[in-house]
Amino acid sequence: MLAVVMTDAVMTPGQVDTVLRTAVDASFNSISVEGHTSTSDTVLLLAGGTGPVVGGDGDLEAVAEAVASVCRDLARAIVADAEGADHLVQIDVAGLRTREEAEVIARTVADDALVKTAITGNDPNWGRIVSCCGRTGVDLVEDDITLTINGTVIFREGVPVEYDEQAVSAAMRDDEQVVIALQFPFGESSTRFWTCDLTTEYVRLNSEYTT
Structure with a gap:
């Protein structure tokens, strides 16, 4: 699995790490097809830095929710598209x-x-x-x-x-x-x-x- 999420927001490395870990915990780490995972499963959050600066808690919460929403959609899609899955x-x-x-x-x-x-x-x-x-x-x-x-x-x-x-x-x-x-x-x-x-x-x- 390789998932890449991108934003134009200006974020510090610490903000990116916090936002991604929280999002992944409730999405990619909360799915299973048959319990098997790969040692190379990877999720990346790339902040290009050409957009607005993520400043206070309100800004960070907005970005965090957007990233979490995208991760949930992608994670659910993996399970829904699993081999032979009907449900x-x-x-x-x-x-x-x-x-x-x-x-x-x-x-x-x-x-x-x-x-x-x-x-x-x-x-x-x-x-x-x-x-x-x-x-x-x-x-x-x-x-x-x-x-x-x-x-x-x-x-x-x-x-x-x-x-x-x-x-x-x-x-x-x-x-x-x-x-x-x-x-x-x-x-x-x-x-x-x-x-x-x-x-x-x-x-x-x-x-x-x-x-």
Whole structure:
């Protein structure tokens, strides 16, 4: 992966470093196709210096948000365009003690092959997602988990709830994006992560060539 973001703003090296690290943390470092990364993955922010000077906090915040927005769009595009992918999957995790806890839960769900194949099959499989939470090492039990898929609560307080499974499955089939939301009762920390489903086309493409 090589991503290049450019601005004409006049920025100090320290400002560029801060803006890019923050943007990458919430974008390129918050995506996964199958958990594999390259040692040469690179993101560059080039500030040409022909435009306005980034002075006070307001200027820096404006540039930071613009860079973050571009990075999010590029990162989401990588996942949406993954080999054989039919669905972009957004994973929202909230209510944890620390952001690190939220991130490990989100990444574990995102990288799980059984979750990804369930999404391919338009299956709102609460068991696979809940069991991912349980194997993260985060201090929690099933009663702490509220699971929502595409706006419909399907698991709460340790048990699956009654819902229209056919309607949720149809929504997963028809929408290009599936949103998995996990809510916990522990704190205010949260994260957002993106992945994709795992299809037979992915297996075909990655098994039929050598490098």
